[in-house]
Amino acid sequence: MSAVEASSGAEPFHPSLGLRLRHFASQNTLLIIGAVIFLVVVVCAIFAPLIAPYDPTAMNFPHKLRAPGLEHLMGTDVLGRDIFSRVVYGARISLLIGVSVLTVAIAIGVPIGLVSGYFGGWVDATLMRVSDIFLAFPPLLLPIAITAALGAGLFNAMLALAISWFPWYARIVRGSVMSVRQELYIDAARAMGVGSLRIMLRHALPNSWTPAIVQASMDFGYTILAAASLSFIGIGAKPPTVEWGLMIALSRSKFLDYWWTAAGPGLAIFLTVLAVNLVGDGVRDILDPRTRGIR
Amino acid sequence: MTRYVAQRLAMMVGILFGVLTVTFALSRVIPSSPVETMLGHRPSPEQIEAARQMLGLDRPLYEQFILFLGDAVRGDFGISLRTGQPVTEDIFDRMTATFELTTLAVILVILIGIPLGVLSAVRRNTMLDHSARGLSIAGVALPVFLIGMLLQMAFYGGLGWLPLQGRIGAEILLDYPFERVTGLYIVDTALAGQWTAFGSALNHLALPVLTLSIACLAIITRVTRNMMVEVLGEDYIRTARAYGLPQRVVYFRYALKATLIPMLTVIGLTYGFLLGGSVIVEFVFDWPGLGGYVVGAITKNDFPAVMGVTLFLATMYLTINLIIDLAYYLVDPRLRAS
Amino acid sequence: MSEAILKIRNLTVDFPGLGETVHAVRDCSFSVRKGEILGLVGESGSGKSVTAMACLGLVPPPGEMRGSVEIAGRQVVGRTHGELMDLRGGTAAMIFQNPGSALSPFFTVGRQIVDVIVSHQDFARRSARDLAIETLRLVHLPDPELAVDKYPHQLSGGQRQRAMIAMAMACEPDLLIADEPTTALDVTIQAQIIVLLRELAQETGLSILFITHDLGVVASLCDRVAVMYAGTIVETGPLPELFDAPAHPYTERLMHTVPRLGSGKTELAYIKGQVPNMAHLPVGCAFHARYAHASEVCRQRSPAARPLGGARIVACHHTLGAPHLREVAARGAG
Numbered sequence: 001m002s003a004v005e006a007s008s009g010a011e012p013f014h015p016s017l018g019l020r021l022r023h024f025a026s027q028n029t030l031l032i033i034g035a036v037i038f039l040v041v042v043v044c045a046i047f048a049p050l051i052a053p054y055d056p057t058a059m060n061f062p063h064k065l066r067a068p069g070l071e072h073l074m075g076t077d078v079l080g081r082d083i084f085s086r087v088v089y090g091a092r093i094s095l096l097i098g099v100s101v102l103t104v105a106i107a108i109g110v111p112i113g114l115v116s117g118y119f120g121g122w123v124d125a126t127l128m129r130v131s132d133i134f135l136a137f138p139p140l141l142l143p144i145a146i147t148a149a150l151g152a153g154l155f156n157a158m159l160a161l162a163i164s165w166f167p168w169y170a171r172i173v174r175g176s177v178m179s180v181r182q183e184l185y186i187d188a189a190r191a192m193g194v195g196s197l198r199i200m201l202r203h204a205l206p207n208s209w210t211p212a213i214v215q216a217s218m219d220f221g222y223t224i225l226a227a228a229s230l231s232f233i234g235i236g237a238k239p240p241t242v243e244w245g246l247m248i249a250l251s252r253s254k255f256l257d258y259w260w261t262a263a264g265p266g267l268a269i270f271l272t273v274l275a276v277n278l279v280g281d282g283v284r285d286i287l288d289p290r291t292r293g294i295r
Numbered sequence: 296m297t298r299y300v301a302q303r304l305a306m307m308v309g310i311l312f313g314v315l316t317v318t319f320a321l322s323r324v325i326p327s328s329p330v331e332t333m334l335g336h337r338p339s340p341e342q343i344e345a346a347r348q349m350l351g352l353d354r355p356l357y358e359q360f361i362l363f364l365g366d367a368v369r370g371d372f373g374i375s376l377r378t379g380q381p382v383t384e385d386i387f388d389r390m391t392a393t394f395e396l397t398t399l400a401v402i403l404v405i406l407i408g409i410p411l412g413v414l415s416a417v418r419r420n421t422m423l424d425h426s427a428r429g430l431s432i433a434g435v436a437l438p439v440f441l442i443g444m445l446l447q448m449a450f451y452g453g454l455g456w457l458p459l460q461g462r463i464g465a466e467i468l469l470d471y472p473f474e475r476v477t478g479l480y481i482v483d484t485a486l487a488g489q490w491t492a493f494g495s496a497l498n499h500l501a502l503p504v505l506t507l508s509i510a511c512l513a514i515i516t517r518v519t520r521n522m523m524v525e526v527l528g529e530d531y532i533r534t535a536r537a538y539g540l541p542q543r544v545v546y547f548r549y550a551l552k553a554t555l556i557p558m559l560t561v562i563g564l565t566y567g568f569l570l571g572g573s574v575i576v577e578f579v580f581d582w583p584g585l586g587g588y589v590v591g592a593i594t595k596n597d598f599p600a601v602m603g604v605t606l607f608l609a610t611m612y613l614t615i616n617l618i619i620d621l622a623y624y625l626v627d628p629r630l631r632a633s
Numbered sequence: 634m635s636e637a638i639l640k641i642r643n644l645t646v647d648f649p650g651l652g653e654t655v656h657a658v659r660d661c662s663f664s665v666r667k668g669e670i671l672g673l674v675g676e677s678g679s680g681k682s683v684t685a686m687a688c689l690g691l692v693p694p695p696g697e698m699r700g701s702v703e704i705a706g707r708q709v710v711g712r713t714h715g716e717l718m719d720l721r722g723g724t725a726a727m728i729f730q731n732p733g734s735a736l737s738p739f740f741t742v743g744r745q746i747v748d749v750i751v752s753h754q755d756f757a758r759r760s761a762r763d764l765a766i767e768t769l770r771l772v773h774l775p776d777p778e779l780a781v782d783k784y785p786h787q788l789s790g791g792q793r794q795r796a797m798i799a800m801a802m803a804c805e806p807d808l809l810i811a812d813e814p815t816t817a818l819d820v821t822i823q824a825q826i827i828v829l830l831r832e833l834a835q836e837t838g839l840s841i842l843f844i845t846h847d848l849g850v851v852a853s854l855c856d857r858v859a860v861m862y863a864g865t866i867v868e869t870g871p872l873p874e875l876f877d878a879p880a881h882p883y884t885e886r887l888m889h890t891v892p893r894l895g896s897g898k899t900e901l902a903y904i905k906g907q908v909p910n911m912a913h914l915p916v917g918c919a920f921h922a923r924y925a926h927a928s929e930v931c932r933q934r935s936p937a938a939r940p941l942g943g944a945r946i947v948a949c950h951h952t953l954g955a956p957h958l959r960e961v962a963a964r965g966a967g
Binding site: 130138141144145148234245266273 | 306309310311313314316317318321322432433435436437438439440441444445447448451452459566567568570571572574575578589590592593594596598601602605608609612613
């Protein structure tokens with residue numbers, strides 16, 4: 001039998017901050033790329049008046065349909081407006097849409113999920129059947145129908161998206177509340193006379209934030225795409241609102257000969273949604289390590 | 296078995312009822328009264344009252360609902376305010392166009408997306424896997440309409456190979472007529488032996504089908520890959536290898552059988568995505584299907600049409616999911632335990 | 634001394650990650666002789682399951698195996714699936730802790746056994762099915778002709794484990810590797826499975842490598858025991874000597890933690906400290922931090938395994954009561 005050699009590692013291992021950062025960076029490169037791009041978009045949205053060289057709604061017919069160049073980074077559209085400025089201002093709308101729709105969807109969905117998961121029984125059954133109804137519509141169809149009912153417009157479109165989307169969050173929250181409900185300490189709290197509401201808020205709610213946040217970070221991109229699609233077919237944002245999907249719709253008559261009229265906003269949508277998706281995936285990988293191998 | 300079927304059917308009916316309720320609620324919310332839309336500008340009070348009576352809008356709400364339900368069950372969604380025809384007829388005329396588009400897209404997505412997803416999972420972390428996932432991530436970030444427009448730019452504007460929009464060349468219809476047997480142009484033209492028309496129909500199908508497929512593939516490949524990775528990590532796959540079963544048996548019998556269930560889910564998701572996405576794609580390519588009809592209806596406040604199509608598509612989706620549920624039952628022995 | 638059916642020498646299994654490598658198994662050596670039942674004992678994280686997987690070359694990626702694992706004289710380390718196919722399920726078979734997940738829920742128990750038979754032996758499916766029924770009978774599964782067409786979820790936990798054992802026995806292996814097969818079962822079923830394994834060993838001359846953390850199970854089944862700690866073997870020896878007079882402090886502590894009725898003790902005994910981080914192991918003996926009487930040499934050098942008279946092998950600088958053991962060995966060797 002051979003001797004057992006001493007194995008690796010001299011002293012206890014204390015990785016330096018630099019090593020930890022590099023490790024994080026190599027594991028999550030995509031997340032970082034996404035975060036950087038997203039940061040750029042946010043900066044554009046916040047500092048739009050400072051970044052955009054021209055007024056996004058200022059028409060300038062002599063300058064119409066100019067190709068991208070030094071004067072107009074992304075060219076001009078059919079009304080002579082500077083596309084780059086319009087794209088920068090469009091960031092505001094898109095980010096606003098993403099944040100508002102998800103906030104409302106979470107604000108409606110989380111309480112419903114909480115109640116449903118905590119009380120169970122017929123309350124749960126009813127609420128889940130209701131959410132089944134929402135899920136029975138193919139994607140985009142329900143928002144289209146709701147917007148049609150409420151009347152075309154960005155606000156209504158956002159409302160329609162939020163209403164169509166909250167059942168997902170209700171389900172997620174319900175799922176984690178139900179698993180928490182099994183835990184013994186809930187019974188203990190109840191036995192001690194702590195009210196249902198307090199139990200829900202103090203114990204069930206914190207546990208369900210994480211999956212909801214993970215889902216929201218993945219849904220952000222989809223919300224932007226959905227809003228752009230609704231604007232594209234004419235029932236979302238309307239002129240003079242500067243929204244990327246609407247910009248592409250307006251370019252339809254010209255884009256074959258003047259590609260930049262669609263390319264500018266198109267690139268903006270692509271990069272923003274890509275960035276948001278990368279960040280969302282990264283957030284999910286960090287918060288939910290079970291899915292790590294399944295990247 | 297029958298109990299399972301009955302359960303699923305009952306659920307579907309329940310959900311359908313809910314869908315009808317939602318649709319009804321929506322139709323009574325609209326600010327722009329259908330009456331005004333129908334009658335045009337500045338109708339007189341008597342005209343308004345007469346129209347309301349005709350449309351049944353003066354009855355109490357629950358009576359309206361019951362009438363609505365009765366109509367819906369009989370397939371009567373009212374008259375389209377735009378075409379003047381019964382909505383049901385409009386749907387009938389257009390549904391084969393949408394069907395042709397979505398069926399070809401489904402076939403393409405399943406034939407490419409599923410094997411790609413499977414290969415990606417089996418050869419995890421290789422170049423193939425990384426490129427497939429990269430394309431996926433990029434594809435998901437592109438809006439469907441942009442994909443369509445990019446293809447139009449490339450194949451019509453740039454190369455001039457394929458037509459911009461429409462379902463078939465207008466002149467073709469005049470010069471090479473063919474009988475509408477199935478409503479599917481590539482089938483009907485072939486049956487009639489009109490090969491020029493066939494070629495034109497195929498040409499016009501290419502870009503819209505490609506657009507739908509690309510958008511859908513991006514998602515489906517990824518979903519398939521993730522499901523496959525999960526299956527491959529299962530204990531019974533490890534057991535099969537531990538007992539020396541040949542690779543072929545491990546993958547094509549044990550892994551494949553396990554993936555049938557998630558695969559069915561994927562197919563259901565594909566259909567859902569396509570039903571929703573076809574609305575946008577038909578708009579981009581001026582395709583005379585249900586999607587284009589709905590968009591036109593919305594912009595003209597043609598509410599009965601919008602509701603009719605929504606109900607129709609929702610029912611289709613529910614039916615497909617029901618069929619998939621039944622398929623689950625056949626595939627998974629665990630469901631058969633009573 | 635009869636020859637070894639399983640010979641493991643200097644087995645090392647590493648799992649490289651980014652920035653650190655987990656050394657799950659370190660320079661592990663032991664053997665299973667023909668016809669004996671060896672218990673591999675250790676707590677969770679000691680590396681015993683990884684060792685079991687390594688026996689058949691089934692270490693999951695990114696794990697890397699080094700050293701030597703010989704089954705019936707055939708080397709396993711460095712071989713591909715194709716090269717090991719007839720060994721796996723043929724010469725050596727493995728049963729797992731959770732038969733509910735180890736068996737595919739989509740195929741009947743009979744079908745899975747037939748698949749194993751057909752891939753190792755030249756059988757027509759019909760006769761393979763008959764053989765499957767016979768193996769189910771061998772493991773005392775009630776109504777084997779009916780059981781063969783049942784799905785795993787239609788069987789109880791104990792029956793599933795029997796079916797798993799049937800699958801293992803189908804090709805008449807020389808070695809059975811049992812990875813905690815009783816851990817997930819309740820005590821009465823546990824006892825039945827242990828009786829079954831003992832019976833199979835006696836009737837067919839099967840050798841068994843039985844992996845567990847349950848000392849009670851080991852006592853009722855095994856001929857010899859190997860104690861594993863932090864990825865390496867600290868002590869090996871025959872029962873009941875090892876239990877009566879453990880040489881390694883860890884073994885001694887393990888014995889101590891088993892509660893005994895009527896001992897008068899009111900508190901549960903436990904071993905102070907924690908299993909070391911397998912990615913960052915200390916220099917010296919892996920157990921020294923938890924041993925009250927560790928000395929300087931323990932902190933500096935990892936102990937080599939050395940024989941201790943009789944059939945005992947220990948890896949420790951301070952074997953407990955060594956003179957006492959020499960006496961025990963002298964008595965036994967005669």
